[in-house]
Amino acid sequence: MKRIILGDNAEVLPTLPEGFARLIYIDPPFNTGEPQKRERIRVVATDGAGDRGGFGGRRYEVSKVESGSYEDDFGDFEAFLMPRIQLALRCLTPDGSLFVHLDYREVHYIKVALDRLLGRKHFKNEIIWAYDFGGRSRNRWPSKHDTILWYTKDPNDYVFHFDEMDRIPYMAPGLVSKEKAKRGKTPTDVWWHTIVPTAGREKTGYPTQKPLGILNRVIKVHSSPGDVVLDFFAGSGTTAEAAIRHDRGFVLIDSNPEAVRVAATRLARFEPECIGFELPPPPPPPLPLPVPSLPPPLPSSPxxxxxxxxxxxTPEPSGPELSTPEPSTPEPSSPEPSTPEPSxxxxxxxxxxxxxxxxxxxxxxxxxxxVPIHVEPVEPVSSLHDFTFPSE
Structure with a gap:
């Protein structure tokens, strides 16, 4: 199952089958109080004055590129999010897991609400995703982490593939054996991982895009090959790309046309089913360069x-025709008789x-x-010291 749906998740979730997803991961809006938009620019080299300078005196023209955005201001965030999570729980398998990715603004309120909805025994981990990138505040400790809440539908029966964890280096490898240092250690509930690099291949230009490394870890450990992963705040489609890379299916839902367009373009090579919109046509392939044709081989002739x-x-031409003069001195040592030149x-x-x-x-x-060919005799070289190098 590879499906991208454009629509309000509160309306789409009730139409989905029951118990089809082994894992639900959502990265909802963080209720920042401001529209989420990432400014992008396009830089093109120019021979003129240009807007910016570069290396070697080069000049560049800079233009803004249209970027996706969405409103991120909710008067009652809990009232917005919790009914949608409740609708999605029916889509989970009995041994499935729910991951809710938030930051410091709303995570405490949603944690209490999820405890009320599912029960505190269903809560398994508060995972801290820590990163060290971007600006730093001068009037408070800079906020450099997000929080991911992990709940299970059944507190005693859930998917957790310990051996699928990616290993990380020891911070003090000298304190453990060489075998352990080479193997690495398993992560804890604090995950150090950089954000999506500005010029990285993952970058789609969509605001709040999360790195594949985080989703790879969640999907490998908390689902199995052949399972389906549900993300009803799909954004740029990182969940789906991580799922398909590890032989899982996916269902994405988002109400933002820009989000599903970015996700569909990103996942086009996997041929997803697009519902509520059409997949943008791929760009036409470049025209092949003309290949010069060689003349056909000449027929063999005596x-x-x-x-x-x-x-x-090489004789000089004496007229409209060229002729080859006879050698002035015959070669007596030649064992073969001279053959007249063919016309x-x-x-x-x-x-x-x-x-x-x-x-x-x-x-x-x-x-x-x-064709005159003259070959000078070459003296043998006995060692590297026989070479002489010209001075510059």
Missing amino acids: SFVADTAVLES TPEICAEVPPIGPGVPEICPEVEGPLP
Whole structure:
């Protein structure tokens, strides 16, 4: 199942099958009180004055690129989020898990609300995703972490593949054996992971995009190959990409047309089913470059010279035709009798043969064109010290 749905999750969730998802991960709005929008720019090299300078005196034109955004201001965030989570719980398998990704603004209120909804025994972990990137406040401790709440539908029966954890380096490898240091240790409930790099391949330009590394860890440990993962605040589709990379299916829901467009474009190679919108057509492939055609091989003929002998001199043309003079001094040491030159079309010695054993023909001349070749004797070199290098 690979499905992307455009619509209000409060309306779409009741239409989904019951108990089809082994894992629910959501990254809802954080109720920051401001519209979430990430400014993007396009930089193009120019020969003119340009807006910005670069290395080597280069100049660049800068233009703004349209970016997706959404409102992130809720008077009662709990009243907005909790009914949607309750609707989604029916989609979980009996051994399924729920992950809710928030930050310091609302996580405490939602934690209490989830305890009331599911029961405190169903709460398993408060995972801290810590990162060290971006600006730093000068009037308070900079906020550099998010919180992920993990609940299970059944507190005694849930999916947890311990061996699927990715290992991390020891902070003090000298305190453990070499085998342990090489293997690494399993993560705790504090996950150090950078945000999506500004110029990284993951970057889609969608605001609040989460890194694949976080979703890879959640999906590998808390679901199995062949399972389906549900994300009803889909955003740019990171959950789906992590799921499909590990042989899981996915169902994404988002009410923002820009979000589903970004997700569908990102996941187009996996051919997802798009509901409520159409997948943008792929860009046309570039036109192939023309390949120059070679002339067809010439037919073999007894008048062709298949094995060209090395000639000693090049005569000057005396008329419309070229001819090869006889050697002034015969070679008595030659064991073979001299063979008269055939009156055939010219062989171009400067052009490599087109086919094996077939030389190129110059149609402008009729006589063979001699090629002078002079080879200097080379003295053997006994060692590297026999070489002399010219001074600069």
